[in-house]
Structure formats: structure tokens, C-alpha cells
Amino acid sequence: MFSQSVRSFTKQALQWSRIKLVHQRITLTKFTTLFFYLALFNCIILIALQTVAFVDNEDATEIITGFLNQANVTQDHIIYISNNELLKCKDLPSLSDANCETWLQEDDGDDDNDSNDSKSRRSLGGFFSARSVSVPRHHSENAKTEKYSNGTISGLELDNGKVLDTSCIQSLIWLNDVIHDSMAEDVVTLVFQIWLFFLSLATILNESLPHLGAAIAGHVLVTAWAGYRIRNTHKLREHYQELIVHQVCEGVDFLGAWWDVRTDHTIPILVFNVIAFVLATYLATRLYRVYARETFNRVRASPRLHKIYKLVLVLSVCVQLSGFFTVAATAMWLDKASTGSINRVAKHLVLYRAVFSTMAVLEIPWAILGWICIRSENRRQFWIFAGISVLLLASSSAIFASPLYQFIFQTWPFFASMTIVSYLLILVITVLGVWSRTQFGKGLPEFLKEEEKLEGADFAPVYIPDLKDRKSFDSEKGHGSDIDTEPIASLPPLLASQPLHKPPPAEKRYRTSSVYSDINRDTVKLSSTPPLAQAILSEQSPVSDCPPTPNRSNFETASRSPLSRTPGDRSERSRNSLPGNPRPINIQESSSGRPGRTGLIRI
Numbered sequence: 001m002f003s004q005s006v007r008s009f010t011k012q013a014l015q016w017s018r019i020k021l022v023h024q025r026i027t028l029t030k031f032t033t034l035f036f037y038l039a040l041f042n043c044i045i046l047i048a049l050q051t052v053a054f055v056d057n058e059d060a061t062e063i064i065t066g067f068l069n070q071a072n073v074t075q076d077h078i079i080y081i082s083n084n085e086l087l088k089c090k091d092l093p094s095l096s097d098a099n100c101e102t103w104l105q106e107d108d109g110d111d112d113n114d115s116n117d118s119k120s121r122r123s124l125g126g127f128f129s130a131r132s133v134s135v136p137r138h139h140s141e142n143a144k145t146e147k148y149s150n151g152t153i154s155g156l157e158l159d160n161g162k163v164l165d166t167s168c169i170q171s172l173i174w175l176n177d178v179i180h181d182s183m184a185e186d187v188v189t190l191v192f193q194i195w196l197f198f199l200s201l202a203t204i205l206n207e208s209l210p211h212l213g214a215a216i217a218g219h220v221l222v223t224a225w226a227g228y229r230i231r232n233t234h235k236l237r238e239h240y241q242e243l244i245v246h247q248v249c250e251g252v253d254f255l256g257a258w259w260d261v262r263t264d265h266t267i268p269i270l271v272f273n274v275i276a277f278v279l280a281t282y283l284a285t286r287l288y289r290v291y292a293r294e295t296f297n298r299v300r301a302s303p304r305l306h307k308i309y310k311l312v313l314v315l316s317v318c319v320q321l322s323g324f325f326t327v328a329a330t331a332m333w334l335d336k337a338s339t340g341s342i343n344r345v346a347k348h349l350v351l352y353r354a355v356f357s358t359m360a361v362l363e364i365p366w367a368i369l370g371w372i373c374i375r376s377e378n379r380r381q382f383w384i385f386a387g388i389s390v391l392l393l394a395s396s397s398a399i400f401a402s403p404l405y406q407f408i409f410q411t412w413p414f415f416a417s418m419t420i421v422s423y424l425l426i427l428v429i430t431v432l433g434v435w436s437r438t439q440f441g442k443g444l445p446e447f448l449k450e451e452e453k454l455e456g457a458d459f460a461p462v463y464i465p466d467l468k469d470r471k472s473f474d475s476e477k478g479h480g481s482d483i484d485t486e487p488i489a490s491l492p493p494l495l496a497s498q499p500l501h502k503p504p505p506a507e508k509r510y511r512t513s514s515v516y517s518d519i520n521r522d523t524v525k526l527s528s529t530p531p532l533a534q535a536i537l538s539e540q541s542p543v544s545d546c547p548p549t550p551n552r553s554n555f556e557t558a559s560r561s562p563l564s565r566t567p568g569d570r571s572e573r574s575r576n577s578l579p580g581n582p583r584p585i586n587i588q589e590s591s592s593g594r595p596g597r598t599g600l601i602r603i
Contacts, residue, residue: 025205029290032204035283039200039215042276046193049269054186056262057179060255064176067254071169075341079103079174080411086174086243091345094403103171103248168249175244175254177340178236184335185229185414188328192222195324200280207291210316216284217321219277225417226270232413233263308439312374315432322425323367326392329418330360336408336415346404359395362388370429377440382433389430396423 026036068075078089087093089100196218203211237259245253334356337346346352366388373381399405409416 022205025207028204031283031286031290035200035280035287036204038276038279038283039197042272042280043193043197045272046269046276047190049265049272050186050190050193052265053262053269054183054190056258056265057183057186060179060258061176061183063254064172064179067169068172068176071166073166073169073173075173076344077170077173078341078345078407079171080177081174081239081243084239086171086239088170092403092407094406103167164249164252168244168252171244171248172254173341175240180340181336181412181414184332188332188414188418189222189225192218192324192328196222199320203287209288209291209313210320212284212287212291213313213317214320216281217317219273219280221421223270223273223277225414226266226273228413230263230266230270233259233266305443308436308442308444311432312436312444315374315429315436316371318425318429318432319367319370322422322429323364325418325422325425326363326367327360329415329422330356330363332415332418333405333408334360336412337404342404342408349404352402352404355395355399359392362392366392370433374433374436375445377445379440382437386430386433386437389426389433392426393430396426 025032027033076090078092080087080089080093082093086103087100088103089098091098093100196215199211199215199218202208203215240255240259241253245251334353336342337349337352343349366385369381369385369388372378373385400409409419
């Protein structure tokens with residue numbers, strides 16, 4: 001019972017110590033504190049906004065799926081938009097048996113002035129004005145099915161008495177796929193915000209330059225995508241209004257004001273991403289100055305080793321980013337190929353799932369090995385990492401030859417951007433990994449170990465910046481310099497008025513000799529003089545500057561007699577008391593009752 005209580009107390013103490021350590025790292029400077037709270041608030045706000053956007057897309061999917069299910073529409077065709085045309089294919093467009101046909105188009109492209117052109121120009125020219133007209137949104141529960149005599153559904157009758165044919169309902173397959181892709185984008189972006197927060201937290205706790213670089217790169221990518229998504233929303237709305245509402249469905253709007261709601265919920269995401277990117281970039285530059293100085297000046301190393309370490313930092317940034325983008329791109333492809341109309345026409349889908357599932361399983365250990373093996377120069381781990389890198393690079397390159405992969409890549413911009421980023425990261429990591437292998441044995445692990453020892457010590461690591469950088473370094477750390485560059489002004493008035501005594505130049509110092517410098521003499525034995533003998537020694541008469549040197553017997557006898565230091569005249573004392581000059585000590589022989597010889601020893 002007692003041991004369990006001790007164990008629980010120990011666990012709690014360890015937990016509190018870790019929490020205290022985390023708090024100390026976060027509140028180390030004002031910039032680390034601001035960077036942490038910026039990452040936290042940005043994560044919370046953007047997660048809430050992305051959740052709202054996901055709910056909006058889910059509502060639209062439920063409405064469209066309701067119409068498709070009620071009309072019993074089989075998704076045995078691929079319907080997509082290419083060059084402002086709504087195409088309908090029996091198979092993947094790149095295959096010979098696809099039999100793709102142009103279902104609807106915004107402009108027929110000819111030079112005549114037919115009814116199709118007038119309708120298209122009227123729709124495109126008056127799009128923004130027509131978009132402001134309030135169109136009621138129809139729901140599937142208010143629709144009634146129209147059937148032929150053989151029982152086949154011919155269309156749906158809405159609550160206002162208007163009948164929708166099967167062509168109108170089938171055109172909703174494209175819209176349903178597009179909104180389903182938007183839901184997947186919301187999930188990936190939401191997870192990315194969480195990953196970005198933990199990446200920022202790791203930057204502060206580890207004072208890590210790779211994590212800092214990966215966090216800023218993540219802000220750039222998510223901000224760019226937020227801006228592109230607003231543009232893509234307007235483009236999708238334009239296609240929907242022109243091709244589906246005004247042409248095939250004859251003015252029936254299934255979503256109504258949903259597009260306005262989606263736009264209103266998408267703009268704040270872009271605004272907060274831009275604000276977070278600007279603030280994070282500013283704080284990251286301040287943190288980078290501190291982390292870079294401490295990293296490259298804490299442990300002195302050669303310029304060549306610094307160059308190797310900088311490239312290893314670039315490799316580490318790529319590894320951090322690839323840990324998310326490769327997994328996200330793989331998961332998005334598996335979701336796309338397993339749902340919707342593509343699932344019915346995809347061939348060798350089991351093989352694709354096996355390949356991408358294997359890639360998804362290997363990507364996490366691959367990222368971890370890439371971080372560890374290069375820094376520790378572990379050759380066995382490196383060959384495992386290199387093998388996985390080659391496998392991922394080969395599979396990512398070969399998959400582009402797949403017609404299914406090409407179709408998803410061409411029709412889904414978000415997936416295309418994620419795939420390009422992940423592929424480039426894999427390529428850069430493979431190249432830098434091979435280059436890093438050629439740099440093994442040049443002292444990088446020792447450099448990193450010395451840095452880790454200083455970081456893990458109980459005291460702050462010693463870092464003395466240059467005088468020109470001291471002011472900026474202190475401002476980055478959030479405190480002033482403790483080194484006073486004006487020592488005279490800080491002294492009391494009495495001491496400040498006195499001139500500072502400087503030692504004389506080396507060429508003006510006196511050179512003296514002693515018995516210690518004579519190699520022909522025997523070993524000299526001395527005994528310490530009690531402090532009580534100083535009063536007696538001070539009364540002795542001065543001796544000549546060059547007294548006779550005592551022999552060995554004199555020193556042996558003098559070991560039992562008091563030592564006296566002859567004061568001499570002032571000039572002699574001042575000369576002997578100069579810095580760097582020895583101090584004279586007289587040894588007198590008094591055991592025989594007669595005055596003996598006095599030896600002068602300079603120490």
C-alpha cells in the first residue's frame with residue numbers, strides 16, 4: 001500500500017515537472033509566448049470555421065443525395081466538367097471505350113448567332129445579376145416520382161408542379177462528387193491545423209529550426225489554398241448555374257442561397273489565415289535570429305560542418321512536411337477511388353488499394369527514420385530509410401501512368417496540389433538523403449551531441465555574442481545586457497576618480513635570478529614561516545641586494561629557524577613588488593648562536 005502511494009506520488013511529481021518545463025519553455029521570452037498563443041488561438045478559430053464549412057457541405061450533400069436516391073439514379077457513368085463542358089462517359093476518359101459525349105456546354109464555339117449562343121451569352125453575361133434573384137431551394141421530401149408504364153422512373157415532380165427529367169437528376173452526380181471532395185478538403189485542412197499547432201509547440205519546446213521552418217511553410221500552403229478555394233467556389237457556382245440550373249434543369253435551383261452561405265463562411269477562413277501567416281512570419285523571424293545564433297555559436301565548428309548542418313536542417317524541414325502531405329494525399333486518393341461514380345468504373349481497384357495502403361503504412365516510419373538516421377549517422381537505419389525512399393519515389397512515379405490516377409489528378413485541384421507537394425518532398429528528401437550519406441564521418445553527430453548536452457544542462461548555455469550583435473541579441477531574448485561597457489561611471493565617486501593601475505609593459509619588467517634557476521645547486525628545502533614571526537622579521541636589518549648564496553647545509557639548518565623577509569629600502573620593495581617580480585625571503589642560520597649567512601630567495 002505504501003509503495004503504491006509512493007509510486008503514484010512519483011508519477012504526479014514527474015507530470016508536474018514536465019508541465020513546469022513546458023511552461024518555462026513557453027514563457028522563456030515574450031516572442032515564444034506570443035508565438036505559442038498565436039498558434040493556439042489560430043488553431044481553435046480555424047478548426048471552428050472549418051467545422052462550419054464541413055457542415056455546410058454536408059447539408060448540400062444530403063439534399064443532392066436525397067434527389068438521386070428518390071429518382072433511383074444509378075451512378076454507372078462518369079460526369080465531369082472539362083473546358084466549360086459537362087461530359088458524360090461510360091468509362092475513364094483516357095480509355096478507348098469511354099464513349100464520352102458532350103452533354104452540356106456553355107458556348108458552342110461557332111460564329112453563328114443561333115439560339116444556343118444567345119442563351120449562353122445571356123446566361124454568362126447576366127450571371128451576377130441573375131445570381132442575386134432569390135430562388136427557392138427544393139427538397140427531395142417534397143418531390144414525387146414520375147414513372148413510365150413499365151415502372152421506370154421518368155422524373156420527379158416538385159411541390160410547385162414542375163417535373164424534372166432524368167437528365168436533370170443525372171447532372172447532379174457531378175455536383176455531388178464535387179461537394180463530397182470539398183468535405184474531404186475540410187477534413188484534411190482541419191487535421192492540418194491541429195498538426196500545425198503541434199508543430200509550433202515542438203518549435204518552442206525544442207528550440208528547433210526545422211520545426212520552425214516547417215511551421216512557416218505550412219502557413220504559406222494553407223493560406224494559399226484558402227485563397228484558391230474562394231476562387232474555386234465562385235467557379236463551381238458559375239458552372240452549376242449555367243450548365244445545370246439554366247440548361248438541363250430549366251431554372252430549378254436545388255441549393256438556392258447555399259452558395260452565398262458557403263462564400264460567407266469561406267472568406268473568414270482566408271482572413272484569419274492571412275493574419276496568422278503575417279504574425280507567425282514576424283515572430284518566426286525573431287525566433288530564428290535567436291535559435292540560429294545559439295545553434296551555430298553555442299558549439300564552435302568548422303564552416304564546412306556548418307554547411308552540412310544547414311543542409312541537414314533543410315532535410316529535416318522536408319521530412320516534417322512530408323510526414324503530413326504524403327499521408328494526406330494517400331488517404332484522399334483512397335477515399336476518392338472508393339466512393340462515388342469512380343468506384344463503379346475503376347479497374348484493378350484492389351491492387352490500387354493495396355499499393356496505397358502499403359505506402360500509407362510506410363510513410364510514418366520513413367519520416368521518423370529520416371529524422372534520426374542522418375543525425376546519428378546510423379548506417380543500418382539509413383539503408384532502411386533509403387530503401388523506403390526509393391520505393392515511395394518509384395511507386396509515386398509509376399502511379400502517374402494509371403488512367404484512374406490521371407483522371408482524379410486532373411479533376412480535383414486540391415488533390416493535385418497535395419500530390420505535387422508530397423512528390424516533390426519525397427524527391428528532395430531522397431536526393432538530400434543520398435548527399436547526407438556521403439557526409440558521414442565528418443563530425444556531425446559529435447556536434448549535435450555537444451549541442452544537446454548544453455541544452456539539457458541545469459544551467460543556461462553560455463553564449464557570448466559579438467559586440468555588434470550584443471544589443472540585438474539582448475533585445476531578442478527580452479532582457480538587457482548584464483555587461484557594463486562603462487565601468488568607471490558605475491563606480492562610487494571616490495573610486496571612480498582614482499586612475500586605474502595598469503601593469504607595466506613586459507619589456508620594462510626587472511629580471512632577477514634565484515637559487516631555483518641554478519641547475520648546479522642541490523635541492524632546496526624550505527619550511528613555512530609562522531605568522532607570529534613576521535613582527536620579528538620586520539625588525540631585521542636590510543641585506544644587500546646580492547647576498548652570498550647559501551649551501552645545502554645552511555638550508556637544512558634554516559628549516560628549524562624562523563624565516564625573515566627583509567623590508568629593504570622603499571625602492572627595493574617597490575621594485576620587488578612589481579607584478580611579475582619575485583619576492584625576497586632571507587633565511588638566517590641561528591642554531592649555533594652566531595650570525596650565519598643569509599640567503600636571498602626570490603619566489
